[in-house]
Amino acid sequence: MDEAKVDLRERTRNAVRAQLAEAALRLFVEQGFEETTVEQIAVETGLSRRSFHRYFSGKEDVLGQWNEAMGRQIAAALSARPADEPAWLALRRGFDDLVQQLGTGPMPLDITRMTLNTPALHATHLHKHALWRDALADVLQERLAENGRGPARISAIALAGAALAGLDSALTQWVAEGNEQPLGELLDQAMNAIAPLT
Amino acid sequence: MDEAKVDLRERTRNAVRAQLAEAALRLFVEQGFEETTVEQIAVETGLSRRSFHRYFSGKEDVLGQWNEAMGRQIAAALSARPADEPAWLALRRGFDDLVQQLGTGPMPLDITRMTLNTPALHATHLHKHALWRDALADVLQERLAENGRGPARISAIALAGAALAGLDSALTQWVAEGNEQPLGELLDQAMNAIAPLT
DNA sequence: GCCATACATGTCTCACTGTGCCAACTCAGG
């Protein structure tokens, strides 16, 4: 029972969570983030307000959880880069998955625009970057620990943070000009302005 | 009357605002941010909950306004740097005021620690960085516009964001090790890890 | 097949926040 039972419950939970997230996203895009109440999302899914809070800590957490998965993906991509690749370039390549995923269809652009323009969501967005930064810093330390002692923690965090700053400025520009230039090129431009992508 | 009257009102307002901020900071440090209610701050200053919201949009805005002044100061310092100084070094020097101000007494360290560890305040902290970033980007564009056309907006934002990422990792480390190394040295270390401080 | 048990959910309740609205007060200028 400790096996299949837990797995089943877990899968059910995930399914419900996904339903809630889907309803929430739809309502957000339809009528805006602030104008959507938790109750609306809950009713839409056939749940109570209280139960919504058993899956998400709040409205903004709906997007927060979506981003956690992406964070792990980026960290994994980074640690898969060849060890002799310069760190800055490896960071750039680590973003490739994200860039590709955001480049498919107009939906991601709408969500990204809403995320950057809604104060409450912008906060979530920045918090997400802070989490990604720490995760990437871990990988960087591990990556560079091979040749001698790795860099100090502070350097790893700084480097990861700088890369994310580049990503953020690329996203800002991307949203501002409405997908005029592909996100990947903007990211190259941004990161190159910080340090040469050797 | 349009002269002294308005000024008087303005000074009174600022005085009340300062009193509120002082009471809020004290209560935050004493009993934590989340555990402090708006009502407590208001009563402490002899005001009503309603009136507190006429000075600050919320608890976190107390620190938010403190940071706005510092943001303007940093931007001013940056634009005062010699035009032939490399941008990255100029950004580092622009932080000198902030570093010095945070290095005086144990109070700033406590506030900074609380800011980084409290979720709601961390969000304010990140938002503040976003504002600073845009302000610094403006100055950067202006600075480098002298020799020919300035850099693209995206590059200016990326550079400013990277500098702030360095500052953030320095602050994180500073708080983590409890002022073991001076903040200025940590900042040198962090920014050097991103790009050489020529 | 039956039941104890764990887990999800709904209802009720409470504290806190942010905001609109209105009455009362203060204080300078006519």
Place this chain on the structure above:
DNA sequence: CCTGAGTTGGCACAGTGAGACATGTATGGC
């Protein structure tokens, strides 16, 4: 004295987040 701008307090309201408790509901062992 009084008018008018600005500030404040009190009240009400919607929304959020969380604790307590009761009610299902499905799963496992018996």
